[in-house]
Amino acid sequence: MARPRQSENAITARERIEEAFWRLLASNDYNKISIKMLAAEAKVNHNSIYYHYKNIDEIAKSAFDSVIIHDLRPIMAGSIKELCSVFLTTQSDYQSRFGRIRLFASSGSDYLQSLLKTGLMDVWLSQAGKCLENLSLKDQLELDFIFSGIVAMLGRGDEEMSKEEWVNLFNGKLFQTLFYEMQRIVLE
Numbered sequence: 001m002a003r004p005r006q007s008e009n010a011i012t013a014r015e016r017i018e019e020a021f022w023r024l025l026a027s028n029d030y031n032k033i034s035i036k037m038l039a040a041e042a043k044v045n046h047n048s049i050y051y052h053y054k055n056i057d058e059i060a061k062s063a064f065d066s067v068i069i070h071d072l073r074p075i076m077a078g079s080i081k082e083l084c085s086v087f088l089t090t091q092s093d094y095q096s097r098f099g100r101i102r103l104f105a106s107s108g109s110d111y112l113q114s115l116l117k118t119g120l121m122d123v124w125l126s127q128a129g130k131c132l133e134n135l136s137l138k139d140q141l142e143l144d145f146i147f148s149g150i151v152a153m154l155g156r157g158d159e160e161m162s163k164e165e166w167v168n169l170f171n172g173k174l175f176q177t178l179f180y181e182m183q184r185i186v187l188e
Helices: 013-027 035-042 046-052 056-075 080-087 092-106 110-127 137-156 163-171 173-187
Strands: none
Touching: 013 035, 013 046, 013 056, 013 092, 035 046, 035 056, 056 092, 056 110, 092 110, 092 137, 110 137, 110 173, 137 173, 163 173
């Protein structure tokens, strides 16, 4: 018997798995998430997970790339003020993305934090047509330091911070200085 066709609007197994990953990450330590937990949450057979992904890290990378990195490319072309206003808008889809960025930052997982830092840095550089390997060692170290700090700040930001407090943080002297240095590096 042939496999039944899915309608165009049906959610694929990959999408269900990645959405289940986000839900589990919101309530569990990354290192405690298992394939068995994901299969139950996504309502798929664990073999379906292994059909699409090698392991949890690959699921995390795919979820990160499809939800966060894809959407950041056009946004990061602007200023810190524009980036801040997009993520702190009342539109729930952007708030959800900001929440997911914070999940990676606050996960306590070196892998997820590194993925976030590297992803943000790569998007920033690609917007300027630059490649990390072509920068001077000094510029590479400065960018690594800046993006590590951004990830650490996002991971430590209290859930109770209001939108205004986030705006003030992003628009404050520290972020303006960091943004200036980030621009200087890619414009040299």
